[in-house]
Amino acid sequence: MTALVQRYLDGILAEHAGVSQGALANYIPELACVDPTGFGLSVSSSDGYVYESGDADVQFTMQSISKPFTYALVLNQLGQDDVDARIGVEPSGEGFNKISVDQVTNMPKNPMINAGAIVACSLVPGRSVDDRFDLVREFYSACAGRSLDFDDDVYRSERASGSRNRGIAYLLDSFGALGADPDDALDLYIRQCSLKVTSTDLARMGSTLARGGLNPLTGRQVTDAAVVRRTLSVMVTCGMYDAAGEWVSAVGMPAKSGVGGGIVAVLPGQLGIGVYSPRIDDKGNSVRGMLVCRSLSQQLGLHFLTVSSEAHAAIRGVYNPRPGVRVYEVHGDLLFAGAEQVARTATRDCAEFDTAILDVSRLHTISEPARALLAGLSDDLQALNKRGLLVDPSGSVAPATAAYDDLVFATVEDALTAAGDQRS
């Protein structure tokens, strides 16, 4: 199944390759000396399979993408009550360059703004900044499934230039909002911003959130589902700064961006997505990264309010009517992620049959990307020396081309007959 999904992703990258709006972050020299044309996209399925396109192996610093992960870490370490007493969960309704501390409680409004992230850093347990940073790096690495590197140049440079974050840290200290010394909290924040990832790392980290804290690559339960649910909730309402409503409507994936050019997006239960393109807009979001997220959502139907409607869809039954033949009954409303699951299940299990019969006669609706995936299943199985037949009485999946005439049937019985004929 890799091939068709791969072509989708390559196509989306190609579609936006020519966009040159935005500029490299320039507040420290290190961020301004990367290749501005870098462009990578990685998508991890919920069982850990990763599709990559473009510069998926280029490393860049996480910057603000670190925020949800450290928030998850402190939720994991301290529990929700203690963290809620320090950091709010409401959208700030303010621009990205505001401090956004609640006027009554002096608590940062949410952990996705700098003030909230610095408070989160102050809550990471440990006897020293080194101790705390070890914990942070270990947690991120566990989400990514590999040990992440540290960019010392970016760290030193941000440390020297960060008047704004230093100002926020001292103000938070004056409010009694920090759980640690302001200089230490700030130091940890700058360190975590300087950890390096690729778009594939981000996709894997996203898939760990998508799976409720289970890294599908390593099988390790990094944190629990309640922590992830709260982290994703906050990403939904506060992740993309002051346009939460528009982002939820148009994209519908909890996400977080960083001025290094990365974006992580999560389709709960389904996918982790990482994008890299270092030219950012005046709000600090990767220009092409945002476009890619929109295209993925719109073209592949990856919206969390849509995808969840598939919970009752996809594979309804699997049975072997006779040795060597397996029938997959698909029903309900089928979108991209469900179709990808069906197709990947069939190709994965192909050692167990000679002929697969895909019965789509009970499908209610099917999206175009899903249709194309299922229609291509026969070709994929043929490449594995297997046969794929389609029971599609209403023609909802199969293209009306002669090439499919021998593969499409009105009933399972007809398909079985054909399977028998051809086998003999």
Added chain:
Amino acid sequence: MTALVQRYLDGILAEHAGVSQGALANYIPELACVDPTGFGLSVSSSDGYVYESGDADVQFTMQSISKPFTYALVLNQLGQDDVDARIGVEPSGEGFNKISVDQVTNMPKNPMINAGAIVACSLVPGRSVDDRFDLVREFYSACAGRSLDFDDDVYRSERASGSRNRGIAYLLDSFGALGADPDDALDLYIRQCSLKVTSTDLARMGSTLARGGLNPLTGRQVTDAAVVRRTLSVMVTCGMYDAAGEWVSAVGMPAKSGVGGGIVAVLPGQLGIGVYSPRIDDKGNSVRGMLVCRSLSQQLGLHFLTVSSEAHAAIRGVYNPRPGVRVYEVHGDLLFAGAEQVARTATRDCAEFDTAILDVSRLHTISEPARALLAGLSDDLQALNKRGLLVDPSGSVAPATAAYDDLVFATVEDALTAAGDQRS
């Protein structure tokens, strides 16, 4: 399966029955003369089955619950671009009693606040207020699956007393924000607020949204999935006033309340929920309605970021190893809604078998409500004169009680043997 779910819902109602906080809305006499102890809960599955508990047949006026439905109606009639040019989709970050018009564009910040709802009313097409109201009532009725009645007393009373909404309507007119005469827009708004529903109507209306615009009771596609996605997106970020972040984190269902005491909540793809309890808090939300939504989410795991992770869960395979015996293979991470689907499928299809074998040996995780549902399946089948056996080698589902000794097996083969034994 009805019995156990019914007991869950009855239990949640009983748990909160003693709560007497809040007060009847009193700004018009008609709202203050209802029975304050009324308490009803209805839950509609995505295929239209409705569970009811308490005063599920008491009628009350929709009030603000009308807002998302009229927003959906104008999206449906005019298209998203025209509506977006008039009404924003961002949370207001302001209290529920603020006007919340954007300082630059003079557009209401979202359609869930009064200003946005009045603009939406001004966009409903029609030559007269009567025409427009016919369209609104028809749309709501199509979502509910029955023709909704109108409360003339409430309408007349609100019309006479509504200085605040009249003020908002005139201000919007002065901003050029309305698509119709301010008095007409206001009149339509008061009329739609005066339509009467029961908690069951709300559950059905919610299930129509949960199904992407398809009323599962009537089978009518009331509007399309894109309209519903945008409507639900706005309910996610703006539905519960200024505590969007907390609501998304703790409840995780797009919802809307009205001062009449109703709340509609939607679990996309899964459920529509209606609650009624007329004592409201100082923000205008039903006190017990909010508690019920929280309990449903927490006890039954009805959070949209959680449920969507079930897309790859539930029934993996269904087959008949021999006549009269059907095996249901369940896998993945199983939560309430998935278990309810499994159990309901088995009881619904019980005419097709004598013995059902539920194979849970491939389950990854299971929530407590889901466990209880599956464990109770044997009893439910017995009531239908069928047998239900469990293949549960690790004891993840079956209670460790003697009553289950004869029903639980380590392998499907063992269960088949037992099925044969008992049958003979």
Added chain:
Amino acid sequence: MTALVQRYLDGILAEHAGVSQGALANYIPELACVDPTGFGLSVSSSDGYVYESGDADVQFTMQSISKPFTYALVLNQLGQDDVDARIGVEPSGEGFNKISVDQVTNMPKNPMINAGAIVACSLVPGRSVDDRFDLVREFYSACAGRSLDFDDDVYRSERASGSRNRGIAYLLDSFGALGADPDDALDLYIRQCSLKVTSTDLARMGSTLARGGLNPLTGRQVTDAAVVRRTLSVMVTCGMYDAAGEWVSAVGMPAKSGVGGGIVAVLPGQLGIGVYSPRIDDKGNSVRGMLVCRSLSQQLGLHFLTVSSEAHAAIRGVYNPRPGVRVYEVHGDLLFAGAEQVARTATRDCAEFDTAILDVSRLHTISEPARALLAGLSDDLQALNKRGLLVDPSGSVAPATAAYDDLVFATVEDALTAAGDQRS
């Protein structure tokens, strides 16, 4: 003395005559059909003498200039406590088109914004709108010293088009903020906005405020000093919308503008100023009216923080050393208004002497406008067939020109000798 002050005022008008920025208010047709080039300036001294320049007799509607006068009226009628319970006195910190109602108390922030003015109207006592309007018109007329006319066309037009003010009135009613029916309060507000004045009327109304409520023309005490002090205080902090600090710094006169093109400004204890120029900026202030106020303040030193320093200045002593000769001793820091007083006193009393000796030897400082006024006194007296001599040992007042050689002396004795010589 008229001549020199007149030339000052004519000069200031000429200086700004060519300014064509701004546009006629156009929200109702009646306001847009006036002559856009109209330009009038009137200045009333604290004893009621009025200087006029340009179109000082053109009538225009008061619009928002009515606000401080109705505020004064209700303070006068109800007392400060009752009014303070309804209308705040703090700057709104918001743009001129905001409603600016306190978020906690729902009280308008001050009486200079529309919301506050409508509340003030709702507090005017009377059994009917006609009664109340009679009271308002009588009060304004008493301040102006003549009966003011009413523009019925403007009234009818604003009544038909005022969605914004109608919206505000209904919102205020919904907050319980009004002391009367919202339609009645609004009607009175529109009526008072439609009263007609000339720039001279405004100057006289301003001088009534400058004199603590005493109309210097009619001698009638229209209201008391405490009412005026509070009214002027609010004009200081809230009169010129959201630029109070800049206006106080640069102009330093409590003021109020109206979209009809008028501005009233008050120099407490000294002057009332009226300006008319109907082209307004996007905040609704007369463009040339603002420029004239700035020029008057800067060129003539009319800043309330400066002028008050004259309290210990001006005429220190007046005596007749011998029949027919009067000595005026001037001391302290002399600015325009003080010099105008000195010069006017001498010319007014000239029937009582043949020769006036102005002794400026004790002056501490003198501003340039004040210097020019005193230096011109000899000419003014000569026009009245009197002689004016100057005792000015340090040359602080007299120009160093030969024309003054015979008029300037080092001591009063020298001047007396000269007076005697010349008389004989």
Added chain:
Amino acid sequence: MTALVQRYLDGILAEHAGVSQGALANYIPELACVDPTGFGLSVSSSDGYVYESGDADVQFTMQSISKPFTYALVLNQLGQDDVDARIGVEPSGEGFNKISVDQVTNMPKNPMINAGAIVACSLVPGRSVDDRFDLVREFYSACAGRSLDFDDDVYRSERASGSRNRGIAYLLDSFGALGADPDDALDLYIRQCSLKVTSTDLARMGSTLARGGLNPLTGRQVTDAAVVRRTLSVMVTCGMYDAAGEWVSAVGMPAKSGVGGGIVAVLPGQLGIGVYSPRIDDKGNSVRGMLVCRSLSQQLGLHFLTVSSEAHAAIRGVYNPRPGVRVYEVHGDLLFAGAEQVARTATRDCAEFDTAILDVSRLHTISEPARALLAGLSDDLQALNKRGLLVDPSGSVAPATAAYDDLVFATVEDALTAAGDQRS
């Protein structure tokens, strides 16, 4: 004249001595170890005479009272344009603990808030913090008329604890708002806050502002009138935090408080006032200091909108009708400050006459404090072995007691006759 004014001030202190609300500032130990009952009041006339009452010689640190003086210093050094480009002049409309930086320009809203004061410090010229502090201390000392001391303990303590101001300084630096290194600007700010004054120093500093920059004690022109006008303007609109409107209405004196317990208030052209009482309210204002300012304004009529109306009042003429007799003609509206001037003039010049005749027959109105002052003039003169007679045909000044029978006359002629009689 000292005696009666002294009794007024002592009385006001006594009136509020029992007030024990408020608490010592406790954010650094040094501020909390002063005597909480300390209470001092000093009033300097515009010619430098100082009245003192209570603990007028207790030293305390200036804290925020330093703000207007450093603002005046940088206006003086850089000119208004350069300062305006860095610091606004508008009220913030926000609580005293807000940062109040303009959302668009990132400029502090005014120099009376901490952010604005730190920017002002960054603009003080000098090669080092020591250089700059020398300039600041010299400027303050010139305003006070003596060299001010520095409290090293308070300085060190504030330096160690000032996270909030450090946070603000760094944020300002990140906005590009500072003219110097953030640590240096902050250091200077803490130093200036640690300069020590008495209430008498504050009264003298206030009188220097009241006199347009001329220290009436030393005769030194410390800065010019334009600088003072702008400084006082900003104190009017921004000096007393978020209650500018109420302060202007009720007190009407530009003022500034500090958490050390001091308040400086200025009646332009008239008086400088210093109060000390270290118990502060939750906004950081001296509780009793505020009450004293209100009482002074209300009881003595010290409101800048009222006092300025005296510009045409007070002494109209002074003449000696015969050797040893001097007539003072008083006219207009007489308030406290004018009466104090009259009385002080007569007592000061008493070497030049044996009998003073105070002619109040032309008075228009007189306030009660002014009346008492003039009525007491006879006693004051008697103590100097002079006689004081009153021409008061309408009884507006003299008490109706027998003690005055011999001192009050209907005409100047009657008084002259009596003067002759009594002299002989």
